[in-house]
Amino acid sequence: EAGVAQSPRYKIIEKRQSVAFWCNPISGHATLYWYQQILGQGPKLLIQFQNNGVVDDSQLPKDRFSAERLKGVDSTLKIQPAKLEDSAVYLCASSFQGRSYEQYFGPGTRLTVT
């Protein structure tokens, strides 16, 4: 079974530029999560999708971050414009609807904003 795929793995941009990350969850997983992990901290949820609907985006900085999950499969997370404090690893995870616990994580995208 293929795992959660993310691209790109690394991205370096200048502040005020825009960037987009892509995630392909495990086939059949209805729930998709985007986490932000700043160096030295644990991951923090940015947004959670159930199929193509948003369940929780309470910690998403909506003035600069946006995310979508068209057709309930792939998802993209966009930052526009980027700030220095957005430098972090962006992790995508998915879980099977109805499973009580296990989230499977992708390898992450490491973003550096200069």
Place this chain on the structure above:
Amino acid sequence: AQKITQTQPGMFVQEKEAVTLDCTYDTSDQSYGLFWYKQPSSGEMIFLIYQGSYDEQNATEGRYSLNFQKARKSANLVISASQLGDSAMYFCAMREPWNQGGKLIFGQGTELSVKP
């Protein structure tokens, strides 16, 4: 609000010995889940073990066991017979109740170094 606390920024253990990584949590919910994840230097989060709040027995998965003390709100991870490949960051996390979204809340992590 739910909170996870890991008070050990770094730990050292000798190969083949056991090690305990501490985790305490704070919640007013009766239904919740507790997790441990391993994050090697490559960056991916690897699920290790899960304990439900209503589970009476401590969870075990191979060399990993979770010492669940509900009254003390602690969920320590015990790794037996440490291996060099166990060197990584370890995160404790709590899942919110599903009627609140079910998201994971992570602690700050503990960096484990296994010495040969």
